[in-house]
Amino acid sequence: MLAASLLSRLIGRALPRAQVAHERLPNLQALPILSSDALSSVAYATEASLGVLILAGSSALKQSLPITLAIIALIVIVVLSYRQAISAYPNGGGSYVVARENLGRNVSLVAAAALLIDYTLTAAVSLMAGTQALSSLLPSLLPHELALSLLLLALVGWANLRGLREAGRVFAIPTYVFVVMILLLTLVGVSNLNLHHGWTPEPPPLEAALQPLGLFLILRAFSSGCSAMTGIEAISTGVQVFREPAARNARVTLLVMGGLLASMLLAVTGLGFMYGVAPDPQVTVLAQIGVRVFGSGSLLFWLLQLSTLLILVLAANTAFAGFPLLAAMLAEDRCLPPQMRWLGDRLVYQNGIGVLLAVSALIIWICQGDTTVAVNLYALGVFTAFTLSQLGLVLHWWRLRGSGWQGRMALNALGAFSTFVVLLVIIVSKFTEGAWTVVIALPLVVWGLALIRKRSREVQALLAPDQGMEPLYLEPNASPCxxxxxxxxxxxxxxxxxxxxxxxxxxxxxxxxxxxxxxxxxxxxxxxxxxxxxxxxxxxxxxxxxxxxxxxxxxxxxxxxxxxxxxxxxxxxxxxxxxxxxxxxxxxxxxxxxxxxxxxxxxxxxxxxxxxxxxxxxxxxxxxxxxxxxxxxxxxxxx
Known part of the structure; x- marks a missing residue:
């Protein structure tokens, strides 16, 4: 009883199931919960791309603009595709649901496994990156990065165990502060370019070329920059989080998120190009731009850095929103234990949150708080899910053949082809940098899900009522004792x-x-x-x-x-x-x-x-x- 009382105080009083509709969120709160991962990628996506281009020398950095435009075009395709997925599947149009309904249950397990891996990596990498940002400001914390990462993981998990509404309040302010700071960075930067700097790009610091600027290097830079797209699917998976009309609100929020992501990514890349920013192991690209625009030591610069720190930490919340929902769907289909679909006292899938906490903590401990290896695995799972989802929607529109089905099918076909090409590029270019672990882990997770499903069906069949049994009967007693x-x-x-x-x-x-x-x-x-x-x-x-x-x-x-x-x-x-x-x-x-x-x-x-x-x-x-x-x-x- 004492343990139950302490748990109740920690995660809050139990909520009646009738209140689940009241725990759903308006768009302004759902946006930061489900988009913090995607929006936070602005802090490192451009830098990831520049980090590859610099291998071909300083002159190759100008390729960052066309690469970013290509990534934005891909963002547009994927966002429009998932808007269609929400329309087709208003109760949750994530990759697993779309693949299950159109490509079959076996293929859908590949999408599910890819997303489970991606959500886990999202939580671990985001928290480790946030910790590294903090230790960059306070070098005395460098020896304690592992402990800080685990502490932040516990805090994010606790906020989610408190329930959706509390999580929305916790995560809304930092996310919006980061968006506002990027907007101020863009406005002040453009004003400075127009009034003082001029529109002639500065040459970046000279760096000798280590590799030739060929197609393979450009594709590597493109695949690194595609880390900006992790987390886009979370809104289509988490439609149940929105207030009614949930599907319409989710579509609107997804469009807003896509617009913000594309605009912020273009602004950071464009300002970096104009100011001749090059990747530096000691200072992030975003910080270098902030120094040039706001001035070193200014209040706005510190606000930019602190908001970046917070949103990198809070990006893990996208995983805590998506992973439990996906696990509950898999449990409903008997691919995971039934405990994963139990709603906790705070009307959240607390067992899914608990599993994500445990696995993310294990990854952080294995990496010792360093993102060097884990970040190379970031986009592999999500692009696998993208491809299967859009291929499933192609078959969906082909079978449905309703109004405007040709255009819808063409858009999803384009998305399936584009994301599949990116997936191949990621596998080839990142294989030796750690992607091989996901290539091995993915079929193992699929095998595990299939094994659980097979055994669950066997157990249910073995426990089914004996159709030949005699009816139950008890002779009434006039004075039962x-x-x-x-x-x-x-x-x-x-x-x-x-x-x-x-x-x-x-x-x-x-x-x-x-x-x-x-x-x-x-x-x-x-x-x-x-x-x-x-x-x-x-x-x-x-x-x-x-x-x-x-x-x-x-x-x-x-x-x-x-x-x-x-x-x-x-x-x-x-x-x-x-x-x-x-x-x-x-x-x-x-x-x-x-x-x-x-x-x-x-x-x-x-x-x-x-x-x-x-x-x-x-x-x-x-x-x-x-x-x-x-x-x-x-x-x-x-x-």
Whole structure:
């Protein structure tokens, strides 16, 4: 109880499910939550491109402008494509959904794996980059970069566990401050060019050429600059975050985000070209531009640097918004354990947030807070997802053939071809710089998702109700003295075995299931009548609604109410408990028996029966191996 109280204080009070609509965000708050990753890339995308071009000498830096224009054209194509994805899939039009509906479930796992990897790298790299920005201002923090990265990760995770509205408030101000500072940088810079500097570009510092300026080097610079496009998909994946009309608001916000990203990227690259800025390992390109425009040590320069620091840290929030939603979709399709789709007390997918925290912390620890290796992997996953999404939309419009389908299909075909070419360029140009790890990790994640899906289907089939079983029946007793309350996690064979056992020991049996909505309650009642037989009296099904995310508390409250209502009767709480056959089954089976036991054991003597059910061996349908015995545990009174 003490741990639960501390957790409640840490992440806030529980919110009723009815309030989920109120937890959705207006566009002004959703924009920073879902766009901080994409907008923050302005701080390093130009520098990444210049860092490759400088290998061909100072004269090659002028290629940054055409490369940036090509990246902006690609941004336009991708943004327009995902606007169409939102229209086609208003409940969430991310790459996984589009690929699943149009390219098949197996191909969709590739898109899902690519996005899971990209979200994880986004969180880790953004936080490490933010820490490095901080240590650049305060060199005394250099030995503590790893600890600072992990601390920032914990703070971002805590803000998201607090819920959507709190996260929107936390992340809105720094994101908008960064956008305003880039706008001021552009306006003051253009004014300076017009009034003082003139429109003749300064020559950059002389650097000797280490490589010839060929097509391959230009493509490498282009692929490095494409890191500006990470995070674009987050809005189409997180449509559920927006207030109604969610799809329309998401489309508008995506267009605004695309416009801001393209404008800011062009402004930074253009100012860097005009002022002859070259990459410097000690000072970032954006900082060099800020010194030239605002002056070293000026208030505006410090605001620019601090806002850059904050948005690099907050860019990780895009991953915390997208990863849990994608994981919940995969869990719904049985490709991940069902726990990933549980809503927490704050109406967020807290298990997904927890997994992302753990994996991101592992990456940060392996990299020791240094982005050198991880940043080379940034765009590989997202361009894989881009390509599959747009290819799926091509097939979608071809099958639909509604109004204007030719133009829509042509746009998505162009996007699929463009992003596929960029994907090949990234793989080839970055392979020896660390991209090989993602090339290996991607099929491994796909294999893992497919394995979970296969085993989950097998387990569900093995736990399905035996169609040949006799209907459950309990002879009514005029003066019942023993009641049994059975927890039902679902209408499956373990649950029916628990009910059958309860009927053998009690005069009155109530099977209780906690449901989320009324539609589910109606379907469950019909299925119960079909499988168990419709009867009234001593055996009944009780469906309880849960106003909060917890499915345990309504059951506990029901048990207490029944004990108070019938104090003269002995009450036994019966719980089915599935015995897994391997470690994977332990993650797939939704076992709440132990949690219920702990919740109902606190402060009162009760009788518990756990009916154990062993998963049958695959390949022998109908030959169920059951343990129809129960462990009866009597707890002493704690009072």
């Amino acid at each position: 023993h009641q049994a309350i059975v927890w039902l996690g679902g209408l499956n064979q373990p649950s029916f075995e628990a009910v059958r056992y309860a009927c053998s020991i009690a005069d009155q049996v109530t099977a209780v299931m906690v449901v989320v909505d009324q539609d589910e309650a109606g379907q469950l009642s019909q299925e119960w009548d079909r499988l168990a037989g419709s009867q009234t009296g001593a055996l009944e099904l009780k469906l309880l609604e849960s106003p909060f995310s917890s499915l345990l508390q309504p059951f506990c409250d029901f048990v207490v109410d029944q004990e108070q209502l019938h104090p003269e009767q002995c009450t036994t709480v019966v719980m089915p408990f599935v015995i897994p056959r391997d470690h994977l089954d332990q993650t797939l089976l939704n076992q709440r028996a132990f949690n219920l036991f702990r919740a109902l054991s606190d402060g009162k003597s009760r009788v518990f029966s756990m009916v154990r059910y062993y998963i049958p061996t695959a390949g022998t349908p109908g030959d169920f191996v059951r343990a129809a015995w129960a462990d009866v545990v009597v707890e002493p009174d704690h009072a």
